[in-house]
Amino acid sequence: MNTISINGLTKKFGDFTAVDDVSFHINRGEIFGLLGPNGAGKTTTLKAITTLGKPSSGSITAFGIDVVRSPKQARKMFGYVPQAVSADGDLTGYENLLIFAKLFYVNKNERDKRINNALEYMGLSDRSHDLVKHYSGGMMRRLEIAQALVNRPKVLFLDEPSIGLDPSSKRQVWKYIKRLNEEFGMTVVITTHDMLEADELCHRIAIMNSGKIAVIDTLFLLKKSIGGDIISLSLMESALNVSIPDDLGMIIGNDDNRLLISTDNAETAIPKIIRHFEGNGIVVSSVTVNKQTLDDVFMKYAKSSLQSQSSMKDIRSVRRSFVRRGR
Numbered sequence: 001m002n003t004i005s006i007n008g009l010t011k012k013f014g015d016f017t018a019v020d021d022v023s024f025h026i027n028r029g030e031i032f033g034l035l036g037p038n039g040a041g042k043t044t045t046l047k048a049i050t051t052l053g054k055p056s057s058g059s060i061t062a063f064g065i066d067v068v069r070s071p072k073q074a075r076k077m078f079g080y081v082p083q084a085v086s087a088d089g090d091l092t093g094y095e096n097l098l099i100f101a102k103l104f105y106v107n108k109n110e111r112d113k114r115i116n117n118a119l120e121y122m123g124l125s126d127r128s129h130d131l132v133k134h135y136s137g138g139m140m141r142r143l144e145i146a147q148a149l150v151n152r153p154k155v156l157f158l159d160e161p162s163i164g165l166d167p168s169s170k171r172q173v174w175k176y177i178k179r180l181n182e183e184f185g186m187t188v189v190i191t192t193h194d195m196l197e198a199d200e201l202c203h204r205i206a207i208m209n210s211g212k213i214a215v216i217d218t219l220f221l222l223k224k225s226i227g228g229d230i231i232s233l234s235l236m237e238s239a240l241n242v243s244i245p246d247d248l249g250m251i252i253g254n255d256d257n258r259l260l261i262s263t264d265n266a267e268t269a270i271p272k273i274i275r276h277f278e279g280n281g282i283v284v285s286s287v288t289v290n291k292q293t294l295d296d297v298f299m300k301y302a303k304s305s306l307q308s309q310s311s312m313k314d315i316r317s318v319r320r321s322f323v324r325r326g327r
């Protein structure tokens, strides 16, 4: 079932069209990723959906509510974690959440319970009365997610959830995001430049480019769309005249005793292919696999140098965090 439907969304800044007639939907209970190079229109799209930016045209509905016409009602269902650090370093974790609880008009009698639940859920209870400027980057990110949870949102939006974090803090943040989705069935929408993050978290992704959606699908089908996995086999005899059943894949090259097979899923195909050759008295001496990655998908659809953009953004984000934390 659709949680959010976006139809013909367009956002112009003066003469410039940042988001150009975009239509897609987000399913209930999925983790949906918006990917794309810098300036593709991801944040602008996210801001329009979360009522933080008014569309120039188009419609957005969430659980049947018109987001553009009834932003207050829509906001009650959403939690939003922005890209830049938003927590106040000179307040404690608890105090930061209290501000959010007040902003979201959480009933006075409910506030303490909701704040403590959110802090506990994000693994921050034991540091809740420490000043946030003493938190690590990963803790700060988890606090910001906790802030968004005070609202008990149906949909959680995260703009680049793990940017600037070290690999182990990233994995921790991912673990909490997955738990929210799996334990509460919370719908999660993220924007990211991190292909590993998208691969790890997302059920479906949309790749944006120049304000348009270049492609949208499940990770599995997107990887399949660019050609699937390639299995390379070395045989103990000539590979020139061998064949395999169609359901195991397609032979795309043979060279003396080396065979190249294209298949949807190498992990499940390899044992069957080996059994097939063994059954025909052909010995397989080695197997290597070249799996299609989300990077390959991104490069095909976004046609952009991901590496350089992502490192530039990391530098910007770390600099922002330092300024914000006053170190």
Ligand SMILES: Nc1ncnc2c1ncn2[C@@H]1O[C@H](COP(=O)(O)OP(=O)(O)OP(=O)(O)O)[C@@H](O)[C@H]1O
Pocket: 013, 018, 036, 037, 038, 039, 040, 041, 042, 043, 044, 045
């Ligand atoms: N308030 C604004 N005024 C003018 N132009 C804007 C404004 N906000 C965004 N833009 C432009 O709209 C385009 C899309 O920006 P947006 O931030 O949505 O891209 P993005 O895909 O989120 O990029 P990034 O990955 O760098 O965050 C960019 O060219 C940006 O410069």
